[in-house]
Amino acid sequence: MKGLRKYISPFSPDQSGAASVLFGYGGMLIIMDAGGCVGNVCGYDEPRWGGAKSAIFSAGLRDLDAILGRDELLIRKIRQALQDMDATFIGLIGTPVPATIATDYRALKRLLEKDAGIPVLPVETNGIELYDKGQEKAYQWLFREFLDESVTEKENRVGILGATPLDTTAVDSGAEFRRLVPGGVVYGMGDTLEDVRKALSAERNLVVSPSGLKIARMLKREYGMPYETGYPVEAESRREFTERILPELGSHILIVHQQIFANEIRKWIRERKPDAKVTVAGWFRIDGTLKEEGDRHLDEESDLLKLVRDSAVDTVLGDPLLKRALPGWQGTYLDLPHYPVSGELHSVETSRDYWKKAGHRR
């Protein structure tokens, strides 16, 4: 049945994805909610939140605000809060309430920018779509507002797009990418707005998850900046993980994760087991250009069991919680945690820890 979840609880929504992109840039992030959504975003989808003083607020919407559309009250609250902090921009992140009452974000942007004198990034998320969609929208606004088109001189830089703790193995993944990619600037994980401003000085972009594809394509289309996809991992971690999973793999392997990460693992498996049939699937974005035959997007919870049964899959690599959606299936299930699925239940501190934990039989 459409929308019914009998075994697994909801994944990180678009509003969490948007917040994960904008989290580290020193803005005032306002979740346009009544208080519940902000708790979800901060407490359950943003592993950096507990360890850092971050300016994430709830708009504190109440029923009358929603019914009467009291934008002026919101503007007054924001003005008042800006007296208490230095913010480089205001990020308005949508939730189901403004989506239901059709809040005019463009008008809010105009009014607020006039009032506050700093850029406003209105990310129209709705709490219905998934995290990668929200990230995509946040990248769009981030680059639209801060990219300096006059920068023409190239530096020895590689822009890394699509990296947040929701797409990567751990909160230190940004640092790992910088180690592995000379000149790497990881947008959203350890960079600054100045790095975004100078984005055109990079020689190329590396996209590590599908949420970075749209902005990478825009940068290619508008400014001729090339991009490639891939997920850099330290050789030792890769070797250990591959050795661990190889004896467990059957003849048809299914990898369920964000697509670029899953494609990377498929590549490693193929290098050691060239005849293996390896399929990539997931509920998050599956980009047509990165797909192989048989790869597919899952819509409903039941699609996973259907795929596994119909395609005679004997090995699944996926988040530990997803195994619950395979009742009665007798194949081999190997852990591949993904934060938007199981959150902190299976999260780790470092990328190294991730690869030690991943690949074990559930």
Added chain:
Amino acid sequence: MKNAYYITIEELLKSTELRIPGELQSGEHLIYSSPATLSYNSPGAQGFGVKRAGLVIPESIMLLIAPACCGRNTTILADEGGYSHRMFFLQMDESDIVTGRHLSEIPEAIGEILEVCETKPKVVVLCITCVDALLGTDLERVCRKAEEALNGEVRVVPTYMYALTREGKNPPMVAVRESIYSLLEKEERKINQVNLLGFFTHLADDCELYDLLRQIGLDRVLEVGRCETLEEYRELGASNFNLILNPESRKAAFALEERLGMPYAELTRLYQIDRIRRQYELFAAALGTEFRLEEYHREAEQAVQELQEVCKGKSFVVGQVVNGNPLEMALALLKMGFEVKSVFAAITEEDYPYIREIGEYNPDLRIYSTLSPTMMNYDGDQDVDISIGTDAAFYYPKSVNVKWNDEIQPFGYRGLKNFANEVAETWKRAAADDAKMNETKE
């Protein structure tokens, strides 16, 4: 940039209108999100939010009908709380918001869920969220229709996780208490039976209230948190009266009075020993009887004396995430002779009697609101020895912390005694650890 906002008791009492400052009212400003607020700044929060609370009805499961984001924290909380097998989700999409189609699919969804439940539930709790609040969904009607469609196979109960109505007349944690008791039916009255309303778990087993009620012939004390079957739960409908122990259950008690003709009385959770005695005496007098209180009073008094000796000269801060009213707890500590420097609280008009009395002991005591955006700038300029509550620990990380937030609920003399013992023991342990560390250093 402003410092973190606080108001002293003296400043608060100076205002002739005794108005609660806007900075302490969450509807007046943006709400700051910090780990200190995670437990309560949401009707779906840690501990007992609406979802877990609704599942207090024995032999029930919950179907959350909402956009995906409303159920996200359940991934973690339900797993940690051991109730993930009782939670199900019907995720709305954009067209559902426009057409309301999701509502007509509920009976079919329940039917599918019942097929996969290892133990067949007797009750399905439906929970809807802000979107349906705005759409004006009549969930009671939806529940009736679902029961009909399922031929009475299960009872279907409505609950509302409406964060939008948090400061309204029927906030989510009040509404869910009413829902929990909504399946009770009028039974033949048992004069020796009383219900304790207010908590989703139950009172500590050693609480004197059980004995005191027994002393006056009420030997069957029922609490929903102790019911394991629907049959046990239904017995609550036969009670002589309801005893409200948490103001958030008043509305549920009013509804039971109206529907089942069940009267109610109210007791407040207190930590001031003199007030505990006074309240019990007044309650007994209203019932035309007396309680034998001496033994419990003496025990609590001894525990307080030990606390006074162990923690002599120590200073306190009291947070909001505690089993008690933070202002009343602060007042109790002041009366014990301790210094209380700050309190984190969302004050209401009902707190003014405590505030006035605190003014007599420490007019400089600061009241902070953890929800205020200015808490971004909190600079920790006070040294405090002991913090009560996890939110207080967040702002006073160097203090010795007593969480005092167990799910099993403290009350009355034994609540005070256990509180005093826990603070004293925690302080002694921390002092011993410090001494050990210093020895190692030397």
